[in-house]
């Protein structure tokens with residue numbers, strides 16, 4: 591725990607935002623920082639949850655503990671709806687209370703002795719949970735890196751895909767696509783290279799597809815679109831951004847039966863033990879909501895909400911383009927990644943907060959390659975996004 595650098599990034603941002611509101615009680619703060627959803631959950635989904643909750647008050651509708659791995663109907667619905675034609679079966683899907691919790695449960699499965707590679711920049715939970723499990727080594731101030739973690743630089747120069755020819759072999763590779771924070775979705779060809787790399791090195795890929803629902807082009811929505819991926823990859827994913835379930839809590843992890851340790855033992859058996867020992871199943875009400883999300887009408891309704899956020903993303907991206915800044919992401923993800931050449935990202939964060947009352951996230955919080963970049967979240971009410979756009983234009987014009 592002592593090795594953890596500062597606090598976790600998001601509480602630090604919240605603290606600075608809170609201090610700002612104390613100093614400026616009349617300012618109208620706009621939050622484009624922590625990627626929390628803002629739009630109401632479609633009625634068809636909340637009605638299913640309300641109905642399920644109401645039935646809990648009846649003898650016939652009451653349920654206690656469910657299966658630790660999740661309700662089989664939901665597991666099958668996830669496999670059939672989101673992994674159609676990829677050969678994933680319901681029993682390979684473990685329903686959970688969210689992707690972040692699953693990342694830590696996977697860390698428990700992996701133990702303290704494994705070596706780990708992460709994209710740089712990346713979602714902080716991969717590194718921070720690796721630090722907690724005691725395998726990251728010391729934080730080095732000069733490089734901004736942990737000594738025992740392999741950082742795979744992802745920048746515009748390499749089209750946000752790591753140069754695998756210089757990447758050291760590790761037991762585990764965390765890979766997030768569409769990526770938080772860069773908003774970049776890996777192409778099929780890139781993921782094929784990643785799967786080949788993992789196979790050649792005997793590595794397990796932990797693939798985070800929490801933002802897959804935002805993909806607009808032909809980029810894969812799952813690592814299992816790549817032939818052979820089932821032998822090397824676990825996928826974690828979430829209803830949080832897909833259906834506005836950040837507070838409801840629901841996610842899942844896919845562990846294919848084909849994934850085996852070098853001694854031939856199936857990883858799924860160990861993961862099942864971890865889930866049964868350390869987790870007691872996702873809330874049944876959330877699972878009822880999850881099933882509704884995957885019904886044809888539920889899916890259509892969530893898609894409309896995602897389209898709304900994507901329109902927000904376009905407004906933010908266009909704002910920075912009009913200011914002649916280099917803009918990445920936003921098309922396949924709710925995040926816009928903006929380059930502020932020559933500037934420290936925490937300085938940009940402080941300036942934007944002080945002068946426009948907008949909360950953002952400094953790129954360096956996601957890894958050393960994030961320095962000079964800022965992440966802007968497209969989650970927000972349209973009027974706030976438009977107001978933020980006006981304020982940013984007047985700051986930088």
Ligand code: PLP
Nearest residue numbers: 688689690713770800828830841
């Ligand atoms: N994975 C990524 C890449 C995320 O950005 C987030 C949340 O922002 C999560 C996982 C957490 O998801 P959940 O709400 O399902 O725990």
